[in-house]
Amino acid sequence: MSICFFEGEFRPTGECRLPVTDLAIQRGVGVFDSIRIYKKRAFALEPHMERLRESAVTAGIAIGGMIDRIRDAVRSGAKRDDCPDDGDCICKTYITGGDVNDCGRFPEPRSFVIFESGPEIVEEEYERGVSLHPTAEGRPFPRVKSINYLVGLMEAAERHDVMECLYCPGGKITETLRSSFFLCIGGRLVTSPVGEVLGGVTRNIVLELAREAGIAVEERSPGVSELRSSDEAFLTSSWKEVMPVVKVGDALIGGGRPGPMAKRLLAMFRSSLDRWLD
Numbered sequence: 001m002s003i004c005f006f007e008g009e010f011r012p013t014g015e016c017r018l019p020v021t022d023l024a025i026q027r028g029v030g031v032f033d034s035i036r037i038y039k040k041r042a043f044a045l046e047p048h049m050e051r052l053r054e055s056a057v058t059a060g061i062a063i064g065g066m067i068d069r070i071r072d073a074v075r076s077g078a079k080r081d082d083c084p085d086d087g088d089c090i091c092k093t094y095i096t097g098g099d100v101n102d103c104g105r106f107p108e109p110r111s112f113v114i115f116e117s118g119p120e121i122v123e124e125e126y127e128r129g130v131s132l133h134p135t136a137e138g139r140p141f142p143r144v145k146s147i148n149y150l151v152g153l154m155e156a157a158e159r160h161d162v163m164e165c166l167y168c169p170g171g172k173i174t175e176t177l178r179s180s181f182f183l184c185i186g187g188r189l190v191t192s193p194v195g196e197v198l199g200g201v202t203r204n205i206v207l208e209l210a211r212e213a214g215i216a217v218e219e220r221s222p223g224v225s226e227l228r229s230s231d232e233a234f235l236t237s238s239w240k241e242v243m244p245v246v247k248v249g250d251a252l253i254g255g256g257r258p259g260p261m262a263k264r265l266l267a268m269f270r271s272s273l274d275r276w277l278d
């Protein structure tokens, strides 16, 4: 079951149709955000709305009052009786280019908001850690959460053993297909600065919690050559929270086992969750 707020009302997602003239379809012009809903309460709603706004404006999409309408739809959808999984689900907010391309400016965008079951994460993955596939490609326009995932999807196509691809342009590690990436080296966290990567909402919260706990943080893009000597790696996203990474390509990290830092940050994140819920 999945519901969608489209053209001013909630409907089953399967009944909603975009015209073939929308530039999301014709040219890949569109941005989105993905918000976890915990028991009918949206996680970090305002930071997600701010990022959606920034993605759209950076992409040249004229949003007018769209963000306010999307925020209202997220709040009311999360509380509906037909919200999937009793309001423990994922909410994806989209803004498309619409039908008009005014020389790279998009004055008549469309929007819709989908509520659906999140991808299954088995608790075992937190215990075992996951693998990533490194690629020398980078993500264009790092500050834009674009609907176009082609680079990342092509790079990890048919790799059933990996969770996502890891972008490593010019030998520097930035982020993964849909998560922020961290290394832990000698007790310090190392992660790319926003601008070289998307401003991950979970990333920013994990950094805030780490700083509160007195854990040192270095915001720089680490070299691929630092992987093997790192104590730990993990990724963060709204859906995965803090997920240990134990292998990148052929390189084992932390002897192939999740380490204490990821576990500690996940526990800190989960126990602080109420602070960030709408």
Ligand SMILES: *Cc1c(COP(=O)(O)O)cnc(C)c1O
Residues within 6 Å of the ligand: 034, 145, 175, 176, 177, 178, 179, 180, 198, 199, 200, 201, 202, 203, 236, 237, 238, 239
């Ligand atoms: C969506 C996404 C994230 C995760 O962001 P959260 O706000 O933490 O959910 C990180 N990196 C990229 C490239 C993404 O697309």
